[in-house]
Amino acid sequence: MDPFRRTDIIILCDLCKTAHLQSHCERCHINLCQTCVGKHLSDSSIRHTVVPYKYRKYLNYSKCPDHADELCKHYCEKCDIPVCSDCISSGKHGGHDISNILEKHSSQTESVQKDLEELETRIYPRYEEMASDVQTEKAKLEKEYGKLTTIADQQGKILHREVTAIVNQRKSDIQEMENKHLSTLNKNTDEITQKITELKQIISNLKSILKSNDVSLTTTYKCRNSEFRTLPSKVPITLPSFTPEKINKDQLNEMFGSLSPLSINTEHGDTMKSAEAVSSPPVKPLLDEPRLAVTIKTGYIYLTSVSCLNEDQVWTRGDNEIMKLLNLQSKLLISIKTKSGNRPWDIAVTRDGDLVYTDNHNDTVNLVKNKQIHTVITLQGWEPRNLCSTASDDLLVTMISDDREQSKIVRYSDSTEKQTIQFDDQGRALYSCDPIKYIIENRNLDICVADNGARAEVVVNQSGKLRFRYTGHPSNTKQAFTLHGIATDSQSHILAADCQNNRIHILDQDGQFLRYIHCDLVTPHGLCVDIRDNLFLAESDTAKVKKIQYLQTQC
Template sequence: MYHYGSLLPEFCTSTGSWTMELRRRAKDVLQCHLCESPDPPMYCDICQTHLCKPCVGEHISDESKKHKVGVFKKQEKQGSRAKYRKCSPNEHEAETSIIESQRQVIEKDLQELEKCILPRYQVMASNFPIQKEELQKNSQKLKNAIDKRRENLNLILTTIYLRLKFNLRKMDAIILGALNRQEEENNKAISGITTNIENMKKILNSNDERLFSTYISKNSEFKNVPPMLNISLPKFTHHQIEEELFEEFGSLSSFKFSYRVDSPWAESSLQYRPLIKEPRVIKQMDTEYGDTNLLHTLSCLSSHNDEDTRIWTCGDDDKLRLYDLRGELVKSVPTKSGNRPWDVAVTKSGDLLYTDYKEKTVNIVKNSQIQTVVRLPRAWEPVALCVSSTGDLLALLDCDDKDETKVVRYAGSSEIQSIQYNSIDGEPLYPYTACHTHICENRNLDICVSNCGSGTVVVVNQAGKLRFTYTGTPSTIEEPYMTWFNPYGIATDSHSRILVADCSSRNHPYRIHILDPDGQFLRFIDNCQLQGQMSLSVDKNDNLYVAEWESGKIKKIKYC
């Protein structure tokens, strides 16, 4: 119930005069032309109609005439009536127009789609052909095993043989169908994102107020990226013939589907971090390294809280050292053999891996206990390593006897992939130079290898096919020298940018090259007083850590 007594003027003593007063006051209250809401803040100059904000879009959607909508402001009351006038431009210089406010929303959405969401779908799209190829290879391998087994048995086993082949085809069909369905859904999402990007660019390139006012963000439809289908492929196993022929012939293990969200697609990757104008050192740590004990390698033990990040290091002695961001030594672990470690990496669970060049082993440190993970054949030696997004170990191996270099992928202690030759011309991908080399996996699953001896950065995709070779920017080619690009440490960040330490100072200061995922040069970091040969590591928050070999210093650099 509303009490109107306070509204009654002293002279309104009769019912008739009170009714007339209410009608007069109703006329004083402006209403939205469409929904009749009181005190509408907007006004169309062309149509001379008052509008509330929710009705602006509907009003300007009438394309039969032009519209010019502005803000109206209520004047001070004069007598008993409220007067309205259109606001002057100067009174609203500080207010954001509809177009400008919507422009900011669209530009933010566009940047999120182009820089963060679309690349995640593109990584998934690039992985489908690889999975299909693995499925085909595995299927062929199983068929060969089944055929070989069949040749050793009598024709009585034909029925069992045909049954197994049928089951295999059925499994292949189910797996391939699942892959095709997810691939189709992924392609639809990419198509939808691309169309959305084009529409947003069209809006941004126009001054059509209707388009800006009616824009509705669709980014939420694409943010929930479906997890990647992970297939545990069937295996063929056989047994000695004893009693039942069917069991002794062998059987196919069952396959299973599982989905994973790998670290490259963590939620932090949705935070787009453009390169800043002036990179800067935000922290510098002194260590025990330097002079006769050079600081060769570092690897971040990342934390979501920057201050909790730890850094594993190794140098010329037999110690593996863990430092905090104050430069204080947290832990020191001697190697198992007493040899100097050649490279270090941190597993997804936070354990430390290191290479022993002389013992030809890769070892893991768990709770200060050291176990050998991989022992290499006599001719091969591990020189660099990293941990992939799937938890596999990627090791860069040298063979002194044959002057060869290759990349090998290990699942636990088992070799599952070897990358050595260019699939197009058969030439070695990695020149053997007996110089320092480094390896890392990019966010898009590419494998990046730097070689200071050949002056190259070689990047292959997950299947081992060459994507590009980077040999430095044109500015590094100066007469009378052919090139002085001297890459040492290498790392990648959450946006698949590649960072390479250039340790040649003949014609320029020590610096770091930043490349895009396709090997295009973006910029240098050359203003941070970097010194000598450097190893690089990037944490979860895209902070760059630089280990200077000779000074023994670790620099934390903000570059994006």
């Protein structure tokens, strides 16, 4: 017997109204024949759930609280409650919009499905990631606080050495004074002893004269008493004294060094954008055809970097030790020679508008403020290479070890090391040992590195966890993917300079390729984006800076 046919009723497809039903869509709560299933599933905007009719889920209607024998198969949109037929006919909901409870159930089911998907795919993984980050931070505690304890011990030893040196100096001074005092007394003693010896001799001679009754001796005698009436001078010496200074504990504590307070931010965490907000169109869509707006001549033979001071002025560095600030008309505004006379490896502009540069010859990072150069970081065992300034006014510096065996990124606040990024969760090196690694912080606080040695964009999150690697788009690639510049804009796009292929790759914040910028580029070798999302690009071989518009200025 047909399982869907009874002696008194035949259940038909809700769409065609002619064929026997075979299936049921639990999303839309309609019965479907075999032919209509395909038609129903053609609407890809809705996630349908079609099952054999006999396996369908039965809906449990709630009983009406006002009419005990009635089920609530309708929904009052104004009152936002399920209602039964008697509620509607009673006039209590007169003038209200009444819908089928199945339609409400269907739309709510879709919302629940979307919420579940967002929780499972976006929100929950972020919480897991944060929990993992906290565990990582906890694992670092002993090491980091151990460093502080070691520094305190070292400072204590230094202070102890200084105190010991002072004590030994004072003791040496005392011994020197004692020796000088004793020498003076010995000299005085020798003089008196000599006079005593002479006096003894004179006294003996006089006694001999008196005893002899010799007229010649008596008549020739000369008195010398006046010579000895003036006694030898007695040297007055005042003993030195030691007056200990009262030890001021506060001054001693200040002299020892200060410990910055532990800062624990108790503010609320970042709010994730909803799935709808994340997938919404960008505020500034990409132009179909990027256009060249300005070309700046730098005067270098070979140009390597450009960094925006503002929308009208850019800092550049090239083949010599001079860093130049130029306007859009190629006019030289300021030139700064490096402190060491060496060619800088990279330049960047801080949030305050100051120039910073790395000098890999003497392993320093230097700040140029009011045309004065200050060395803010000096490395030991590592060479600083590329750098950038972050939204929090930290510095991110790429560096390689002196033996060229290791590579890492270090975050500095002023001159204090705050974070080191070197390995992934499996302990593998994140970066190659190639010295060329342009770096930028994205608007979403990801740290993006153009790693030329790895031929990849390596992107980690704020905590240093690997998010993705981009190794180039396969279309129309003539030469290897070579990376000599990176930038980001207000839309969190990542722009990568592909030097040998003479183009710029534009990625979204998740590493998906969007399109190229060509604009007749020649060896792009450094990128930056100004506050209006104009791209400034350094061409190494022509030594020109090109200003390119690639985003729509109005939505």
